[in-house]
Amino acid sequence: MSQISEHSTALHQLSARELGAAYAARELSPVEVARSVISRVEEREPVLNAMYKFDPQDVLRQAEQSEQRWASGAPRGALDGVPVTVKENIARKGIPMPSGTALSNPKVPTQNAPITDRILEAGAVIVGSTTMPDWGMLSSGVSSLHGITRSAWNPEWTTGGSSAGAGAAAAAGYGPLHVGTDIGGSIRLPGGWQALATLKPSAGLIPLDVPYIGRAAGPMGRSVTDIALLMSILAQPDLRDYTTRPYPAMDWTADPIDVRGLKVAVHLDANAGAAVESEIAAAVSAVADLFAATGADVEVLNPFIDQQMLDRLDGFWRTRSLADYRELPAAEQSKVLDYIVAWCTDGGKFDGADTIRNFGAIDQMQKATIAATSEFDIVISPVSPMAAFPAEQPMPHPDPHATMSHIGFTVPYNMSGQPAATVNCGFTSDGKPIGVQLSGRVGADDQVLKAASWYESQRPATAVPNWLELD
Structure with a gap:
């Protein structure tokens, strides 16, 4: 044995x-x-x-x-x-x-x-x-x-x-x-x-x-x-994906980075979607404080997207899904989740010009995100403004007609193509995990993971998940 x-x-x-x-x-x-x-x-x-x-x-x-x-x-x-x-x-x-x-x-x-x-x-x-x-x-x-x-x-x-x-x-x-x-x-x-x-x-x-x-x-x-x-x-090229980029070789050892001298931003106001819950804001701020106490140069990052960008992106996604939904026979349409049907049906209110404007939110968000974050090695933010909600609820907000209020910190990095990692940084008073997001420049994935690894090794015991509790 x-x-x-x-x-x-x-x-x-x-x-x-x-x-x-x-x-x-x-x-x-x-x-x-x-x-x-x-x-x-x-x-x-x-x-x-x-x-x-x-x-x-x-x-x-x-x-x-x-x-x-x-x-x-x-x-x-x-x-x-x-x-x-x-x-x-x-x-x-x-x-x-x-x-x-x-x-x-x-x-x-x-x-x-x-x-x-x-x-x-x-x-x-x-x-x-x-x-x-x-x-x-x-x-x-x-x-x-x-x-x-x-x-x-x-x-x-x-x-x-x-x-x-x-x-x-x-x-x-x-x-x-x-x-x-x-x-x-x-x-x-x-x-x-x-x-x-x-x-x-x-x-x-x-x-x-x-x-x-x-x-x-x-x-x-x-x-x-x-x-x-x-x-x-x-992370290996494959010609079947025509969007693959020729990135330089990266170091995947995930050895913790020396954070002294790193330019770090802390971003707590997405300026779109829901406001950040106080326990989440406190836990993420504590991550930034730890970086600062260890020698990183930490600054507050002001909002760089707005509600209109988020609304328009959400509108484009609705229209795209409505196109898929309309291709289904009526019998098949009835099998799609009611929440999704209500959500994507709203996409029908946009005409062609509206849809082009909504699609343009992708470029607007990409430009704004890269411009705001380019001078920083790492940007620290919440993953979501709220903690986990009931399992039976499709979204944090129960209204399918409302814009997605929980992705203001995450979706900008999809549109900009920048890497973004998560690590647990605490728990709410009722025991729900709180994640911190660490993002970086396009192509700096290994450095983002090294920064995340550093935080993972330095975080307080109260932020460390006890996986044995789940057995």
Whole structure:
């Protein structure tokens, strides 16, 4: 029996780096770990509902192949045998992609997404596909297909979304690594509301099978070092994504950066959407104070977007989704979540000129965000202005006709293409996680993660998630 096996009652709790080291030292086998993760999924799924596709026999088959590679001295790398999940809208050959909707005959991909190929090439074990809300346009785990995905911290709370299942799986310990997607905060919102380390990477850094403006895919996990390890395989060019950019090589070790002399901004007023709750503002301010106390040059960053930009972007998304909705037969339209129907139907009030103006908000937001943040190495802000809301609620606000009030801090970095990470920085008085967002310049993803790693190593004990509480 290995030293780890003797002293660990939960192999699913081990980090990706711990697993890779244990496999290399022959202290653990991928099959042992796969069995532990399978047990964990089977234990928590009746409540959390985080998995869309989960086949234990396939998980064991992949783990056995990895075990053979390690035994023969030919592993594919540090992630060989490490459990990973992917969001359901990331293509896996032959596995339907319903995108959270109960529509009949969802798309069945004939090939893997680049992300899926990179994971399999690295020898990682794909545990399954994780859930999302209808069309990924909700910041919760409410879905016409899946029902409700719930937080691993408290099933009464939302997971966040749209990478809902990925967030719950990461927090619950369905293995250490998870991949989500993000067009306005869909990786970072679940990260902030479930105490996770996440990264929405620079535009075009991680190749996508369906790229479009603002969309990104990125890692989610319990530690910055783990998500950096996943970045080392995901951030590789792939010609299938015509938006991929030729970034210079990055350092994914996630060694903490020396923050002395860094130019850091603290941004607490988005000037769009909801006001920041006092406990969240205090926790994020404390992060900035810690940077300043250690020698960073910290300044207040004034608002740089406005409500009109957010309204117009929201309006464009409604019109785009309405176009998809109108293509459905009436019988299929009735299967879409009522909240989404009400939300996208509002897109019909915009004529062609309005839609062009709404689309123009993307450029306006990109220009404003880059201009305001370009002189800073790191910008510190809340992830969301509010803490986690009830799991049954599709959005923080119950009104589908209201503009998205919770993405004022996250969506600017989708439009600008800048990297933005999250780390837990505290808890509310009723125990809800509070995330801090750290963003940087386009192409500085590794430096953003190093800054996040520094904060993760220096944060007060009151801000450190106790993952064992979730067992």
